[in-house]
Amino acid sequence: MRWGIRHRLEFIEFRLYWGGTVNRSDLMERFDISINQASGDLTRYQSMAPGNIRYDKSAKCYRAAPGFQPVVLTPDSDRYLAWLRLDAEGIVADAGISPADLPPFSTVPTPRRAVPPDILRAIVTAIQRRQALAVRYQSMTAAAPTDRWIEPHALAFDGFRWHARSWCRRDKVFKDFVLGRILSVSGQDPAESDPAQDAQWHQLILLEIVPHRRLSLPQRAAIERDYGMVDGYLRLTVREALLYYAERRLGLDIDPDHRSPEKQHIEIHQRIRLS
Known part of the structure; x- marks a missing residue:
């Protein structure tokens, strides 16, 4: 399958999965293609996944069927949420979702650090x-x-x-x-x-992060799920030159004994120098 066709099929599925609808004009506007090409793409997608899509005559659009299952792309929550954040910051303007299909959202503003x-x-x-x-x-x-x-x-x-x-x-x-x-x-x-002589740049550190020791067992389980921990650990690899920044950003630059678990949910178990 040619890359251009696959890209448009991914767009169709992305719209159906996250927005629930798609129509020919979406494809025409996004990819600057003709109505015949857009119709062909939707027909191709229907043949690939006949149980995924149905046409709504009153709304003149295709809707995701109740048993919708992606066949072209793997849904990625990180990608969707990252796009919402980048859209809010004005960095991207179009990820393939109609504004009408977006949930209400807002983000904590981050100051732009000016770089000429x-x-x-x-x-x-x-x-x-x-x-x-x-x-x-x-x-x-x-x-x-x-x-x-x-x-x-x-x-x-x-x-x-x-x-x-x-x-x-x-x-x-x-x-x-x-x-x-x-x-x-x-x-x-x-x-x-x-x-090559920048030792701190080339030295990698494995950070093993665990839930705060004073959290209850249910709270610890929630933190493990939230951070995607495996066997109770979140393992991050960071350059030694960036270790201070990483720990500060995660709120790990303060001794957990000097901060309540309600405010500091995680702590460092150990730092391992990787050879």
């Missing part, structure tokens, strides 16, 4: 070409901006903002530079550092 495109482009280019950059950077440990040479070798996201993982020529150490705090780039130079 020219700064990001310079960082990405430096990573790709193994270049050093002369930057003006505002650190939170200095009252005023400082000039320094950095040698970026990777990008990292801490859950809230993006960093350039870089060798700092001034401090002679690999560290993180917040992209939004790079005020300007004024020069390039061949990089001198070896990214």
Whole structure:
């Protein structure tokens, strides 16, 4: 089956599964195809899954049948909920669901961390070409901006903002530079550092997370289901360079003995260095 046809069949099934309806105009608008192509796609889907779809003459649309079972795609709750979040933040505008089919929803707003495109482009280019950059950077440990040479070798996201993982020529150490705090780039130079020597970046840590020790057994069971724990453990692999950010984002940077289980539902069982 050609990719274009399969993509349209997935769209039909996505609409039926999450929205309950689909019609020819949905396909025509989404894929810029003719009415004949749209009709052909719906006929093809009916032949593949005759028990999944029925035509509603009064509404002039196809509806998911009561015994609907996906045959083209595997339903993914994470994908659907992620789309709702991205739609609320204005990052995506169309995932194939009609606004009329969406449930009421809202999200906690996350401040946009401004990253000028020219700064990001310079960082990405430096990573790709193994270049050093002369930057003006505002650190939170200095009252005023400082000039320094950095040698970026990777990008990292801490859950809230993006960093350039870089060798700092001034401090002679690999560290993180917040992209939004790079005020300007004024020069390039061949990089001198070896990214393979960034031990914290390459060292992986396995975080074993468990429900808070003071939760009741039913509460622990609920947390295990909520976090998708297996045998009572949630196991996350994170780079050592990002370990602090990961623990802070999960609320694990506070001793569980100093915070009530009602506020901190999980705690760290152990950290394992992976070879």
